[in-house]
Amino acid sequence: xxxxxNRVVSITFTLxxxxxxxxxxxxxxxxxxxxxxxxxLLPALEKAxxxxxxxxxxxxxxxxREGFGExxxxxxxxxxxxxxxxxxxxxxxxxxxxxGPSGEVEQVLVEAVEGDQVRINANHPLAGVxxxxxxxxxxxxxxxxxxxxxxxxx
Ligand code: ZN
Numbered sequence: 001x002x003x004x005x006n007r008v009v010s011i012t013f014t015l016x017x018x019x020x021x022x023x024x025x026x027x028x029x030x031x032x033x034x035x036x037x038x039x040x041l042l043p044a045l046e047k048a049x050x051x052x053x054x055x056x057x058x059x060x061x062x063x064x065r066e067g068f069g070e071x072x073x074x075x076x077x078x079x080x081x082x083x084x085x086x087x088x089x090x091x092x093x094x095x096x097x098x099x100g101p102s103g104e105v106e107q108v109l110v111e112a113v114e115g116d117q118v119r120i121n122a123n124h125p126l127a128g129v130x131x132x133x134x135x136x137x138x139x140x141x142x143x144x145x146x147x148x149x150x151x152x153x154x
Contacts (some may be wrong), residue, residue, distance in 0.1 A: 005037030
């Protein structure tokens with residue numbers, strides 16, 4: 001059996017950025033299960049996995065435009081500290097949820113606090129990052145009808 005639509009695929013992977021720094025990885029004995037063809041993974045990653053059999057590995061390098069987008073400088077802004085009412089202490093590394101221009105909830109990261117100005121970054125944490133996946137297929141099975149209907153693994 002190979003990786004194809006409507007099959008549940010178990011993979012192990014290591015994800016590194018363009019500098020070789022590890023960003024994410026599956027833990028030993030805990031593969032990631034996903035429903036192939038349901039857009040659970042980045043399209044470029046699913047494409048690379050299509051047709052693979054159990055035991056096969058592949059390396060996929062995904063540029064930012066096919067990953068989480070380029071870094072948008074307009075999403076990095078200084079806002080006055082008063083904008084964070086109800087927060088005792090603002091520190092770099094804190095994350096908040098904010099409503100975006102079209103009402104969607106987006107994650108905003110505090111990058112720096114300088115005086116009464118807070119520099120926030122609303123880019124996706126992986127925007128501008130090249131994603132290097134080293135993936136191994138460890139299991140494949142047919143999805144059942146309810147998994148296909150729901151578009152995810154049960
Ligand atoms: Zn479900």
